[in-house]
Amino acid sequence: GQNIDQPTEMTATEGAIVQINCTYQTSGFNGLFWYQQHAGEAPTFLSYNVLDGLEEKGRFSSFLSRSKGYSYLLLKELQMKDSASYLCAVREEKSNYQLIWGAGTKLIIKP
Amino acid sequence: NAGVTQTPKFRVLKTGQSMTLLCAQDMNHEYMYWYRQDPGMGLRLIHYSVGEGTTAKGEVPDGYNVSRLKKQNFLLGLESAAPSQTSVYFCASISGTGNGYTFGSGTRLTVV
Numbered sequence: 001g002q003n004i005d006q007p008t009e010m011t012a013t014e015g016a017i018v019q020i021n022c023t024y025q026t027s028g029f030n031g032l033f034w035y036q037q038h039a040g041e042a043p044t045f046l047s048y049n050v051l052d053g054l055e056e057k058g059r060f061s062s063f064l065s066r067s068k069g070y071s072y073l074l075l076k077e078l079q080m081k082d083s084a085s086y087l088c089a090v091r092e093e094k095s096n097y098q099l100i101w102g103a104g105t106k107l108i109i110k111p
Numbered sequence: 112n113a114g115v116t117q118t119p120k121f122r123v124l125k126t127g128q129s130m131t132l133l134c135a136q137d138m139n140h141e142y143m144y145w146y147r148q149d150p151g152m153g154l155r156l157i158h159y160s161v162g163e164g165t166t167a168k169g170e171v172p173d174g175y176n177v178s179r180l181k182k183q184n185f186l187l188g189l190e191s192a193a194p195s196q197t198s199v200y201f202c203a204s205i206s207g208t209g210n211g212y213t214f215g216s217g218t219r220l221t222v223v
Binding site for chain 1: 142144151152153154155156159161167169201205210211212213214215216217
């Protein structure tokens with residue numbers, strides 16, 4: 001069946017590094033997405049991985065291992081504005097671009 | 112470009128009332144989706160559309176209807192609202208070649 005797991009909540013310190021993990025089980029994989037969602041707002045696109053390896057985009061990086069059904073989002077030089085929920089989502093093959101969503105990880109940044 | 116616009120942003124309904132949520136996109140996207148988001152749960156797909164005049168059921172379609180008469184608009188209807196439909200509703204769209212969804216700002220619906 002389809003399943004996406006990520007931690008419910010994490011806490012980190014301003015200026016530090018945090019890694020948010022996501023594991024998934026799906027029928028036919030066609031890409032993994034990370035979105036950021038601030039409280040009361042819509043999700044916004046952060047990254048997309050379809051091949052194994054690390055994609056770096058400024059302070060944010062995303063890693064994918066298809067054989068392990070595993071991804072992580074790495075946030076460096078944390079800022080207070082990074083306090084948000086981070087959503088992991090997987091696209092299956094032949095899915096009309098539908099995404100299967102994890103419940104999200106609430107990241108709390110402390111000074 | 113406005114992107115994806117949802118109206119209304121907030122609404123309170125009484126049980127049994129009906130309403131329509133409007134999603135409009137100006138990016139000429141083919142695919143449009145309606146999700147609901149509840150605390151502690153991932154986004155759940157209600158209905159979606161792969162093009163003008165087409166609609167299909169998602170994961171949680173019961174109690175909702177949709178229409179896509181024009182490519183830019185995707186309407187979500189609640190015929191007889193129930194308290195279980197209290198949620199935040201998001202519309203999203205994507206082009207056939209794009210990678211990420213563009214989301215609307217959401218509609219916070221409370222059914223009392």
